[in-house]
Amino acid sequence: HTNLSRQLAESRFGQAVRLAATIAYARRPAVVPCDGVGEDLRRNFRAMRAITIPHGVDAAAIQRLAQAPVPDLPDRPHIVAVGRLTAQKDYPTLLRAYARAAGGGLAHDLVIVGGGEDRPALEALAAALGVVQRIHWLGHRDNPYPYMRSARCLVLSSIWEGFGLVLLE
Numbered sequence: 001h002t003n004l005s006r007q008l009a010e011s012r013f014g015q016a017v018r019l020a021a022t023i024a025y026a027r028r029p030a031v032v033p034c035d036g037v038g039e040d041l042r043r044n045f046r047a048m049r050a051i052t053i054p055h056g057v058d059a060a061a062i063q064r065l066a067q068a069p070v071p072d073l074p075d076r077p078h079i080v081a082v083g084r085l086t087a088q089k090d091y092p093t094l095l096r097a098y099a100r101a102a103g104g105g106l107a108h109d110l111v112i113v114g115g116g117e118d119r120p121a122l123e124a125l126a127a128a129l130g131v132v133q134r135i136h137w138l139g140h141r142d143n144p145y146p147y148m149r150s151a152r153c154l155v156l157s158s159i160w161e162g163f164g165l166v167l168l169e
Contacts, residue, residue, distance in 0.1 A: 001033060002088075002162035005044045010087060021045050033163035057168055066145035073150055074136055078109040080151035082144045082166050083158070085116030092125055094157035099129035113147050115140040145169070 004021060008014035025047035032038045033055050041047035079098075083089045091112070098110050112135065119137065126132040141147065148154055148169070156164050 001037070003037060003040045003160050005040050006160045007088070018045070025050075033165075037162040055163055055165055055168060057165075062145055062169055065143050066149040068143055068146050070141075070146045070150075072136070072138055073147065074109045074111065076109050077107065077152050078111045078136070078150070079153050079155055080111045080113060080147050081155045081157065082113045082148065083156070084114050085112075085118040085122060087118065088158055088160060089114075090157045090159045091118065091122050094155060095122065095125050095129060095131070095135075097157075098135075099126075099131045102131055102134060108152060109134045109136060111136045111138060111147055111151065113138045113141050113144045 008018050008021075011017060022045045025041055025045045029049040029051060030038075030041055030047045031051050031053050032041065033053070035052050038047075038050035038052050041050045081089075081091070081094060085091060094110075098106075110131070123132065123137065126135050138147070154166070156167055158164065
């Protein structure tokens with residue numbers, strides 16, 4: 001689902017995983033969600049049988065799920081980000097941009113739907129930037145769609161994605 005070369009560049013065990021992936025992908029077909037991921041596998045892992053099958057979503061199901069009531073939305077207009085709190089999603093850049101926009105008069109709160117190991121550091125950064133009171137850290141939600149439906153806009157700040165499924169959703 002993601003650019004493996006980029007992901008392994010950040011990994012402590014990148015060399016070992018790269019070798020194992022090259023051996024595995026050279027022998028087997030791989031199904032990927034977009035051409036960029038397939039090209040990365042072909043170029044860097046000898047996956048000559050990488051096939052792209054794009055993601056699809058059940059729009060009717062998403063629309064139905066989006067109608068679910070949720071008790072923890074802010075009363076104010078808000079922006080939403082949905083995703084794991086990890087380095088890949090680059091929430092520090094989002095928080096800095098949000099703080100800058102808030103300092104320039106943006107009245108919207110920021111709702112972050114997702115959990116992860118970076119949450120304490122991100123909360124500390126939000127406090128240092130002076131926006132901690134305007135950020136709603138909701139943690140993981142099995143159904144993120146009501147939060148997306150109620151937002152004025154969705155933000156995806158990832159450094160890399162194999163396919164930004166949240167945008168399609």
